[in-house]
Amino acid sequence: MSELLQQIVNGISLGSIYALIALGYTMIYGILRFINFAHGDVFMMGAFIGYYTAPRIVNLTGGNLLVAAPIVLVVAMLGCSILGVTIEKLAYRPLRARPRLTVLITAIGVSFFLEYGGQLVFGPDPKLFPTLIPSGSVINTEHIVIGTNSIVVIVTAFALMVLLRFIVFKTKMGTAMRAVSFDHRVASLMGINIDTIISFTFILGSSLAAAAALLYSSVYPSINPLMGIFPGLKAFVAAVLGGIGNLAGAALGGLIIGITETFVSGYISSSFRDAIAFSILILILLFKPSGILGRHEREKV
Amino acid sequence: MRFHKSAIALALVIGLSFLASLFESRLNPYYFQILIYIGINIILASSLNLINGFAGQFSLGHAGFMAVGAYTSAVMTTELHVAGNAFLNAPIYALALLSGGIVAAIFGLVVGIPSLRLKGDYLAITTLGFGEIIRVIVQNLDFLGGARGFTGIPKLANFFWVFSIVAILIFLISNLVNSTYGKTFLAVRDDEIAAEAVGISSTRVKVVAFVTGAFFAGMAGALYANFVTYINPAQFSFLKSFEIVVMVIIGGMGSILGVILSAILLTILPEMLRTVAQYRMVIYSLLLIVIMITRPRGLFVRPRFGRRDVATKIQL
Numbered sequence: 230m231s232e233l234l235q236q237i238v239n240g241i242s243l244g245s246i247y248a249l250i251a252l253g254y255t256m257i258y259g260i261l262r263f264i265n266f267a268h269g270d271v272f273m274m275g276a277f278i279g280y281y282t283a284p285r286i287v288n289l290t291g292g293n294l295l296v297a298a299p300i301v302l303v304v305a306m307l308g309c310s311i312l313g314v315t316i317e318k319l320a321y322r323p324l325r326a327r328p329r330l331t332v333l334i335t336a337i338g339v340s341f342f343l344e345y346g347g348q349l350v351f352g353p354d355p356k357l358f359p360t361l362i363p364s365g366s367v368i369n370t371e372h373i374v375i376g377t378n379s380i381v382v383i384v385t386a387f388a389l390m391v392l393l394r395f396i397v398f399k400t401k402m403g404t405a406m407r408a409v410s411f412d413h414r415v416a417s418l419m420g421i422n423i424d425t426i427i428s429f430t431f432i433l434g435s436s437l438a439a440a441a442a443l444l445y446s447s448v449y450p451s452i453n454p455l456m457g458i459f460p461g462l463k464a465f466v467a468a469v470l471g472g473i474g475n476l477a478g479a480a481l482g483g484l485i486i487g488i489t490e491t492f493v494s495g496y497i498s499s500s501f502r503d504a505i506a507f508s509i510l511i512l513i514l515l516f517k518p519s520g521i522l523g524r525h526e527r528e529k530v
Numbered sequence: 531m532r533f534h535k536s537a538i539a540l541a542l543v544i545g546l547s548f549l550a551s552l553f554e555s556r557l558n559p560y561y562f563q564i565l566i567y568i569g570i571n572i573i574l575a576s577s578l579n580l581i582n583g584f585a586g587q588f589s590l591g592h593a594g595f596m597a598v599g600a601y602t603s604a605v606m607t608t609e610l611h612v613a614g615n616a617f618l619n620a621p622i623y624a625l626a627l628l629s630g631g632i633v634a635a636i637f638g639l640v641v642g643i644p645s646l647r648l649k650g651d652y653l654a655i656t657t658l659g660f661g662e663i664i665r666v667i668v669q670n671l672d673f674l675g676g677a678r679g680f681t682g683i684p685k686l687a688n689f690f691w692v693f694s695i696v697a698i699l700i701f702l703i704s705n706l707v708n709s710t711y712g713k714t715f716l717a718v719r720d721d722e723i724a725a726e727a728v729g730i731s732s733t734r735v736k737v738v739a740f741v742t743g744a745f746f747a748g749m750a751g752a753l754y755a756n757f758v759t760y761i762n763p764a765q766f767s768f769l770k771s772f773e774i775v776v777m778v779i780i781g782g783m784g785s786i787l788g789v790i791l792s793a794i795l796l797t798i799l800p801e802m803l804r805t806v807a808q809y810r811m812v813i814y815s816l817l818l819i820v821i822m823i824t825r826p827r828g829l830f831v832r833p834r835f836g837r838r839d840v841a842t843k844i845q846l
Contacts, residue, residue, distance in 0.1 A: 242644060263651060287784060320819055320823075324822065325828070327671040329650055330588055330650060331822050331826050332822075333588070333650065333651055333820050334775075334779060334818060334822050334825070335653060335818070337772065337775075337818070338816070338818030338819040338822065339817045339818075339819060340817075341772065341811055341814065341815035342812060342815035342816060342819065343811075345811035345812045345815065346812050348808070348811075349808055349809070435562075460627050462655070462659075465655065466659075469652075498670075500666070500669065500670055501666060501670070504662065504663045504666040504667075507658075507662055507663050508657065508659075508663065509661070510655070510659050511644065511645070511656060511659060511660070514644075514645070515644050515654060517650070518652070
């Protein structure tokens with residue numbers, strides 16, 4: 230029983246990280262209708278920005294993690310936003326009128342560029358991520374240990390999701406985003422600058438990926454340039470599972486994937502961990518391709 | 531007449547590759563290896579071209595089928611081969627190659643029927659998922675060596691096997707493109723709804739393309755396994771699939787000659803750039819981005835004016 234509880238807490242903690250990444254996929258898909266394959270690598274870059282800036286920021290604040298951690302978070306979010314917007318400007322914008330296959334292949338290209346460019350710049354070997362969340366545990370009985378980092382992960386992720394919901398549903402920018410995702414042309418006729426909105430979406434998505442990266446690396450502190458591949462793919466599956474284009478769906482999908490994965494590696498075998506998300510993806514695409522909360526889109530001639 | 535000519539060419543290439551295989555021991559082993567790799571990569575890229583370029587279905591799981599073929603042939607030849615008896619080993623290897631292809635084709639069917647209902651991005655990521663699932667399963671099967679890999683596979687692949695299969699595949703594809711049946715592939719690629727409207731079963735076309743592609747990828751895997759004599763699941767990860775996709779895209783989706791040229795180029799280039807090997811993937815990915823932005827029909831295909839680009843017509 231207590232082991233089950235332990236697994237659930239771990240699952241929610243991992244799942245909320247996936248949810249943050251999935252939100253980026255789902256927003257970009259909602260606006261541009263293509264899978265930003267490079268999103269997982271923006272996540273990876275977030276971890277490396279954290280790796281290089283955190284020790285300096287911790288030093289500047291005199292070792293006070295409570296002050297340093299939020300600053301690192303903001304720095305990583307800013308860095309990834311700039312990266313995300315640059316990718317969109319250089320690689321995706323010239324292809325906006327082209328078929329989606331072209332864009333998809335370009336996105337794969339960008340993804341591999343970041344991964345192997347990262348290997349050249351940062352080196353291929355894994356690095357130890359600095360501690361940003363003080364170790365220790367909130368609950369520690371003989372049956373169950375809930376670490377500070379699980380709690381911090383869950384609380385931070387939840388707070389960011391609430392903030393995102395506020396931006397998308399209550400602000401002017403968010404309204405414009407929803408209008409663009411509904412219909413590009415009509416939105417631009419209403420005086421919305423499509424390019425600005427697309428850049429803004431990339432800023433939101435990339436900064437969530439950066440936050441996810443810091444949380445992820447705090448839980449699994451070994452980081453390397455290829456670390457974004459699997460969390461990225463799994464988060465994509467989460468977005469599809471919840472219904473791509475749907476914010477609540479992405480969060481829900483992330484949690485489901487996180488919990489399932491933790492259960493499978495806890496109770497069956499950790500070697501099947503990476504195959505779980507794909508099996509879920511295949512099942513969902515076979516039985517309910519629009520996802521749990523998604524709407525069905527009819528194909529037009 | 532056209533068929534006749536290409537049949538003669540086919541027989542000629544098979545004959546030549548047989549002759550070449552008699553003299554291959556005199557060749558510098560390094561060049562020999564590169565030539566074999568060129569052949570295997572041509573098979574992989576051309577078979578993927580059948581799926582991506584002709585039927586217009588973007589697949590990212592080709593390495594998975596290659597793995598299936600490689601392991602099938604590895605198990606069969608290790609069990610059945612007679613050491614030192616080239617005469618007996620030839621039919622055994624032929625059988626193993628065929629089985630590798632057939633088992634991979636069965637996997638292609640199992641993967642293809644559900645996933646080919648999907649399009650574009652979804653198809654790409656589902657095939658990637660299937661490829662990875664195949665890899666994870668192999669990794670967990672002890673009799674296949676698991677993550678440690680499969681060692682001691684007899685070295686049976688040579689010029690004859692590799693280039694005969696290359697010839698058969700090219701013969702098949704080039705005749706297919708000009709046939710009525712092959713035209714249905716292009717119709718499905720160019721406009722699925724219009725193709726359905728004139729009575730083409732698009733699902734059938736896609737599955738046929740996918741299974742044929744998987745069959746040859748399986749054969750390529752079998753050639754690879756019996757050439758390198760050691761295989762492990764990591765060799766067939768989606769990086770390998772990606773490499774094959776790059777060959778097809780650089781060559782030009784739907785261009786037979788272009789894809790052959792790019793398979794040759796992308797096999798030789800990394801060898802010449804050994805000293806800067808760490809830049810290889812960076813160069814590949816940049817090439818991909820630049821080609822997609824400037825020449826979406828491939829490096830070797832002249833952009834046609836007055837007609838919409840083939841690549842840009844692939845609908846998702």
